[in-house]
Amino acid sequence: MGSQNLTGKRYAFLVTNGYEDSELTSPWQAVTEAGGQPVLVAPKPGVVTGKHGHEQQVDQAVNAATSADFDGLMLPGGVVNADHLRMDLNAAAFVRAFFEEHKPVGVICHGAWILIEAGVVDGRTITSYPSLKTDLRNAGAVWVDEEVVVDNGLVSSRRPDDLPAFNGKLVEEFAEGKHAAQAV
Template sequence: MSALTGKRILILATHGFEQSELDVPHAALQKAGATVDIVSPEAGEIKGWQNKDWGRSVAVDRTLDQVRAEDYDAIVLPGGQMNPDTLRGNDKALGLIKSFFDQGKVVAAVCHGPWLLIDTGIAKGRKVTSYKTIKQDLINAGASWQDAEVVTDKGIVTSRKPDDLPAFVAKIIEEVQEGRHDRKAA
């Protein structure tokens, strides 16, 4: 039996997600036995960003209107500059992320993905990491920013950049296996 057999994980993204930050966790979490759904505000396909140009499109499994946090064990928030910046303006996306947090489920964000932890109020009082250019945003939001490959704080998993994805995915798997996380107010 695989590490995540019977577990369901949601990857929330829209156009402009960093290609590897969706593709690597998607493949690795599926390989670990999880059912992984790519969820977006829009149906059809969303286009990634790779290096300095548009990347490949990926199929959207479900739209925001079709999912509930209750049906999943974790949410993964890929970065790229455009993806989280667009999603942070979407109240349904922010509500979904906050629902995962409120239910003690794993919330994982990489690169610029932690911007979404600011807009949901999750970052305040938490240990996090991120891509270096949003470090000050997280500090200003009340987070304790750390320069580390992966930082975990009671089921909140954050990582800096694509090079850190193997450690990021390993920590997501570990946190999902642990189950619900008690999160007293920070």
Template sequence: MASDTLNGLTVAILITDGFEQVEMTEPRKALDLAGAETQIVSPKDGAVRAWNFTEWGDQFRVDRLLNEARPDEYDALLLPGGVINPDTLRTIPAAVAFAKGFFDASKPVASICHGPWTIIEAGAARGRRLTSWPSLRTDLENAGADWVDEQVVVDLNLVTSRMPDDIPAFNRAVTTLFSGACGGVRPA
């Protein structure tokens, strides 16, 4: 059911080829249904191709080229996972700077699966309590984060989740955080 919880909110979805399809499409659908405007921002022009669990998935039109987008044009950021996507993004200085801009401005960020690799590169993991795909645990702990194995974790303006199975809980937490209901409050 659609609502107007996020009317007026513009969300950047930072991705490139190899993002896990369901980790972009399902949160995007939830955001759109809640009234947000979502835009795919990518270093790749034209379209990006998803990874669908074990093989290449669908292609999605890029709304804004990364080199033309600025964090101050958006209210929130979504970082889908998949292995290929965040591993590529974390090697692109403009992608890391784009993500860092949201943290520097204390804007809400949502990340699932391997998405926190970009958070590490942006220097925003230290001191945070978060979750991810289990193989990122050591990377996140080495970056100064408190990694926990939970379905969804909210820490101030950041919500993280582990995997596709967690998407329903992730979507609820993202919608709540992005609406401002949890902003600035560190859960006990």
């Protein structure tokens, strides 16, 4: 992970209250250590709180954010977080735009729910928390039970225990930049 340089690049981390704390903080640290600038994007300004109490200041509201301002996107999980984000039309459109622009996207655990709502999983190989398997398959994804899966710029993992492997692949894909096959 240390050889991947993200200096001068910005990465959106999209969450709302109820995110899985480590699924925000661990990738955030990995991106920061690689020289990238993580930016917290949420449905509302203020502070968001994780399910275990981690609080973090929102940098930008999703309705004012544009994918053109970022080099990639990270979607932490957490059941409440993911469920609320997938119901937010601005959040779904924001996510979809990264795929339309061929930019790398990382997703872990329940975060994959918003990918379904954004309409970007059909034909993609992905992993997630096992309870999303049927939802992802019904949306056209090829679901696999693996620690980390990379599919043309889409990096996915199952749970917090997978973060060490996930973070390495996330930074690698972020460093590679746009992927022609990363599209809807």
